[in-house]
Amino acid sequence: MRKIFCLLTSFLVFTSLFAQTSNPLLATDVEMQQKWVDSLYNNMTLEEKVGQLFMVQAFSNQGLAHENIISQLITNHHIGGIIFSKGDPINQARINNIFQEASKVPLLIGMDAEWGLSMRLDSTYAFPWNMTLGAIKDNELIEQVGKQLGEHCKRLGVHFNFAPVVDINTNPINPIIGNRSFGEDRDNVTEKSLALMKGMQGAGVLANAKHFPGHGDTDTDSHKTLPSINFDAKRIDSVEFYPYRKLINEGLSSVMVAHLSVPALESREGYPSSLSYPIITEILKQKLQFQGLIYTDALNMKGAANFGSDGEVDLAAFMAGNDVLLIPEDVAKGINKIVEAYNSGIISEERLAHSVKKILQAKYKVGLNNYKPIETKHLVEDLNRIQDKTLSEVLFEDAITVIKNKEELLPIRKLEKKKIAYVKMGDDDGSTFFKELQKYAKVHEVSDDNLDGLISKLSGYNTVIVGFHRSNDNPWKDYKFSDKELVWLYEIARNNNVILDVFVKPYALLDLSTVTNFESIIVSYQNSEVAQQKSAQLIFGAIPAKGMLPVSVGNGFHAGDGVAYANLSRLNYGLPERVGMSSEKLKKLDSVAQYAVDKKMTPGIQLLVARKGKVIYNKNFGTHTYDKKSEPVAFDDIYDVASLTKILATLPLLMELEDKGEINLDSKLSDLLPEYANSNKKDITLKKMLSHYARLKPWIPFYYATLDSTKHPDPKYYRKEPNKKFSVKVANNLYMRKDYQDSIQKIIMDTDLLNKESYRYSDLPYYILKKYIETYYDQTLDVLVQDHFYESLGANYTTYNPYVKFSGKKIVPTEVDDYYRYQEVHGYVHDMGAAMQDGVGGHAGVFSNANDVAKIMQLFLQKGFYGGKRYFKPETVDKYNTCYFCDEDNRRGIGFDKPQLGDVGPTCGCVSMASFGHSGFTGTYAWADPDEEIVYVFLANRTYPKADSNLLLKANIRTDIQRLIYEAIID
Template sequence: MKKHLLTSLLVLLFFSANAQQINPLIVKEDFENQKKWVDSIYSNLSLQEKVGQLFMVDVFSSDPIAKTDKIKKLIEEQYIGGVIFSKGGPKRQAKLNNEFQAASKIPLMVAMDAEWGLAMRLDSTFAYPWNMTLGAIEDNKIVEKVGKRIGEHSKRLGVHINFAPVVDINTNPKNPIIGNRSFGEDKENVTQKSLAFMKGMQSAGIIANAKHFPGHGDTDTDSHKTLPTIHFSKERIDSVELYPYKRLIHEGLSSVMVAHLNVPSLETQLDFPSSLSKTIVTDMLKGELGFNGLIFTDALNMKGAANFKEPGEIDLAAFLAGNDVLLISEDIPKAHQLLVNAFREGVITEERLAHSVKKILYAKYKVGLHTYQPVSTRYLIEELNTVWDDALYEEAMENALTVLKNDRAILPIKDLQKKKIAYINFGDDSGTAFLNQLRAYANVDWVKESSLDDYVKELKNYNYVIIGFHRSNENPWKSYEFTEKELVWLYEIARTNTVILDVFTRPYALLDLKTATNFEGIIMSYQNSDVAQELSAQLIFGARGANGKLPVSLGEDFPVNTHYETKPLRRLQYGTPESVGVNSYKLKKIDSLANIGLWGNMYPGAQILVARKGKVIYNKTFGNHTQEKKISVKPDDIYDVASLTKILATLPMVMELVDRGELTLDTKLSEMLPEYKNSNKANITLQEILTHTARLKAWIPFYIHTLDSVTKQPSKEYYKKNPNETFNLKVAEGLYMRRDYKDSIFEIIRKSDLRDRSGYKYSDLPYYILKKYLENYYGKGLDELVQTNLYESLGANYTTYNPLSKFSKAKIVPTEDDASFRMQKIHGYVHDQGAAMIGGVGGHAGIFSNSNDIAKIMQMYLWKGFYGGKRYFNPETLDVFNTCLYCDKGIRRGIGFDKPQLGESGPTCGCVSMTSFGHSGFTGTFTWADPEQEVVYVFLSNRTYPSADNRKLIGSNLRSTIQEVIYEAIEYSTKSTTETAFK
């Protein structure tokens, strides 16, 4: 008991009899061993070795061997205690780290300025956001996670101290050295963000460092080039600049860096850096604030300290002021000797030297240097750039996005069918990721003009103009201002158009705006990384909400904490698999399977998409349009989706009418179409035709009757090469059918015999009938109906019948080299013969689309009739149609939808829920949605090219194997949100 009390007392009183902070360098649960190690090491050090522990030298891992050899010499001859790494690469740094450690008698303390992470993202941006960006986030748990992950990165690279967080309260927009490195200007927000960051980092076993004491936030000069002066009173500094330090120290802050600043209200000597001031370091930081952790100087080779002329004098002054670690000295050998001499002359006492050296040794023990192990370079890059980092970066950037202005609730953009939208790129950096993501939601034109007059003229045709201001994201010191020309153009474009301005750089850029009156919407996106651009585009269209708050004030229009929350409209998001509980590495197996399909000649190319919980997490293309490999498949290429048309076009129109009470599942064909009253199909119900239990024939080869019986070519009785009044229904290039034959097709169906056997038989014929009913009911073609009632409002801009009227052939994937009917390559015309013979617009076939658009429609089904702020039908209606009515009879079909197999074989992997649904298409297409796992899967290919006889895809079960991989990649499940959404 006495031993325990003694240990506790030592912990409380260690280093300072007047301690206000339990020493943060002590490992409480291992204090006795820590103390023994420190005392043992210290007692065996020579004076030169003790003094050497005080120095930390800077090194670039990209330095030539000659410079790194100088560092080794300092280790061997001046016994330096640590190094601070800067520019270079992780592997080079790890190699040098190991070499330096091997040369040192006492393990070196390794530091970095890794405020925003160590690794680089694929788009050459840093692994994590700038502090200013984090300052906009309301949820400090996210900031803590960022701090922890940066700490884990640091530890993996053999770094023990990260000189972060920057706790400077940035009150000067012109500050050249802090700026984006500050969390903002609100002292409470800065404190909370700094605390969260610190806790996260220190929980990873890394020593955090609050800088730059006593506060570097109000200077417009660069401390690397001169000695900036802070003119605040002591009272002001105490109440504002020191505010975060007090809280962090109370919560266990491990170290502080003292700034290279002149602060007259705190230090009476003229032009005297605060890092050399005993009043600031010892009296204030250690005395008044009771800080017991490590105290670092800022770089001692910075300019402006006119009081010191000889090398080493600054180092001695800094040590005497109360600092523990002398960072980046101008001349370490001379400084080292000067401190040794000062000790021998009694200027430095043994007590003073032991105080700092033992603190350094305590810190080394705390970070594990008593059991030092070299840094392994195996998988180093991979472990610094993980999918979890991508997911956390996405989470942080999403929560930072801030809406500053939202006149008439312009954000998010609604009613896509009514909008014509332009995008303009201002700034000196790319906005490609932004534009591509905007185009995932709507038709957005990139307007590029060389003069303001041309812009004004061109933009008259648009409802909305989105202006992206893109500045370099390379580092937080890059230029961020608008040019004078850009400002003039902004004002005029905003005066004459409805404008959304999206700023992808630091907030201070908006200070150049003389007025924001004419801007309807303003978004602060903070950084120009691809992820920031993509997330901001998603915010604009309501896939994500805006939750950030402005961390600094931007004039009268935008005071600090300005924000407008926007609520999601329920549109597809795009992001990382891990953010929705899916393992990226497992999901990548899809790549291999898709390539097996290519190598196995199952198809020339494909698009594959996976979404979970309303977020697209996999969207890739493979191969080419044809085996000739002249055009590679792109995300916006469109495929003939064949029978997917049934659930992408006809079924939602029928569901809408059932929802409105215009139809019921018991409605008979004779009630829907008067000509069926006296037919053998008069009493067939809507439910029967949609479940394929109406005894209709599977299909009727209408085209065979129109071929010449001898040549087997299209008969001249029914086709012409050139159109005229009679022959004007185009079925392929240079082939026009008699227009009256379309009516004959519907009559053939009406008069066709019913199958003798009852039960299930898949048939296309119900959808010919439903097409005719829908067109009669609405007085419009089915193509026009689905465009105006569904696709336009969904933003399904790549989904259409007869695509050649909207897209070039280069964007349309061909389906077959038809040798049995049209005798040509089918490219841009519907593959299905019957659909071609009724004008390309069939209820069963005719839709062309891409994977992204199909995912929107399937997600609308998962959200039970709701998408993009619009309800298409009620949830109960979806439940009815997604019912397996005859499962007890061995019939798996729902009402219009296909359902999972009831036995061993069927359309799916067998690993989906029984509430899931979807459909497949003859051309090699497939889509499936699972409400329980909230998964949407889309597979598009043209397996029929060049010949529909190619059944390798069907025989391989590749599509269901890919589906199985998706489910294997799901790492966790949460309760479905679709049951309660929008009720």
């Protein structure tokens, strides 16, 4: 034994002459560091020096007794460090401060936080697992993960993070590495590990590469037994050692030696690598010339403890070349054993000083020479920062991988031709995924207790999305398909076009004996909410497909494979900071909207903000009505959008006709409708009509003439039951004479014009243009706008006469009518003139939710392009979004409202002059700004129960919210 350690001492002196030029533990002020290290070391007793070698495990959730045990180890045995496991951040910070206060030499604090502190602590943010990160091509993102992980650790007083895992996982059934590895390709693993290391160490937290010499091809759990690596030395050198070489040359701070049996490197049978002199000293220190700290794996694992009690295993680990003895079985016995070996000459002073001074160097480098207690104020907030959530969102976007895409089914296009079903498999929740899918298309969840029933139900669908959802609680959860699920999956794929999306590690696909009948396969890696959201967005082309497989999964799918495609310019959903907005500042919108509800300006509100194609704020407030039992406003509730109909229905159809060359802004009314040839309106142009500059009356109360002397619907014009003559449904059990619609058109044609040209807002152009459009196509406006726009846009909540398609529970009432229909207006258009047109007006009648309105506004913002389809030419949008009569004090564009020219107008006064939108009588508002790429939608039913008091407008709620949106811009 003495001979071995004399050789060891000679070896340490020899290798110090030929080691890498940069010691990763040296600080920038190396002379000051050396003085601090020497001063501490020279004033320590032997027992204190040996105590520095030990790092014990502590928990912040096990109470006072446990804390006392650790405190005694600090005061009685002078341990050098603590590895924290499990608990919560506030308690960890508290007891960390207690432990540091009790320690004569500041403690080196470590954590096993491979993908974030949440692995060990509650209430902290998690980044994706390494397997997920392995699918990302952009390694700068991985470095950013390391940086932000380092910042978390530093904030919590943690100096060492036991990451990255550099194991090259070549064994799919590896029970302990799996999701913790970046994958099977040595170059990808190396580059990812290096990036993570650089990020962490750049943030001032020391990295730890594990598990040396390589844990990637084990099939047993090292926590329960001693796994074996049975490759020859050549293979281990070329694969397992590969990442270590690169990281060591780039300044790696520390390495953890694995609990493995490696016969090719250690000749003693069943001898753990963590106790092996050939592996640690001859290979890691000599061959690879590593100068940083060397940690054992946990010394309390089975296999290590079998090599002696009473501290023998600790002595063996130190003799093998380790510097830090991690989680020993018995600190007192370990220290005693090493002290005995020192006193008997087995361990030299040089050997002890070598490790202890390295530990002290590390302490200096992380700032423990100037130790300060952890500040607990705002600690939880600092560990759950918006930038961490933002980064995680980006990571999942870049990781999700399409590995099969037959006939380019993905991203899904031509929504008008798709009938889509979602089938959930697995034992975990997939509701977030399903809800996100529904933002893009009409998707139904289909299930059944037996396979035949399910196949029958799916027969009406031409696209089936199967989501396989397993628990995301930790990386070791079960990820496999059950035998029943495989049978069902094959049968569904045999009968339907299937998109299979697995929210588990890609090894689940190894269970598939064939993928012939699957049109598309997506690997989403984890079943987190953000993974589910981003995967749905990828399916519909709202975000591009970028990821690559980190491992091979059979059926011809190899590491590095991945089908890439660009986005289709559909709205996606994410965090404000992604597009230069502040989440914190946007919270002010909550207050204003809630104030409007609380003050009974409107029963409820849907509020949405998008920027640069990303919906960053989408919230609901209040209820459908003021009834205490009323439904809370939900995402898929639909509102009567009133005059937004003008730009959501009539205007797009006119733009389309302009593109076809059928009309232009100089088209005269007599050209559009020949019956106007002899009227006083024959020379009115489309430009003037839609700019509200055509001398048309603002409003004609058509319904007045249909009331009797008691101001109720006159039986001459109305019936309670429909028949051939009375078929225009204006409300529940109220049907108007069909021929009265012709009377409305004649009244408009015969009415006088105003005396002079000036800006006067009028609905009448939209009655006239509805007639023109329907005559041109020989089809009703509601059918036309569905066929031409809504279905292909995926605006599935947008419709006229919603009572035909939707449950009354999803339709928000607009008024309790006591002047015309004498009932609650619920599911029927509020506007009387539109109601008299069977609910289908060119100026009113559309019902929608905020998300659908945003799609149409985004279509305008993107100059007529959305979802991979061009609806109209960019120059057409520009033409309609122009104020032609601004010099005459008329702010209006063609159909669109525009910002005010003076102090009073439809906006906050803080939007660009290129912006455009419209408002509606029921309290609705939609606005788009090309300069800032902002879409803002506000839906309300301020007319409920009565329309006469417009508190919403008087309080400037909609424009105040608009102002706050612009104040939230931070780029």
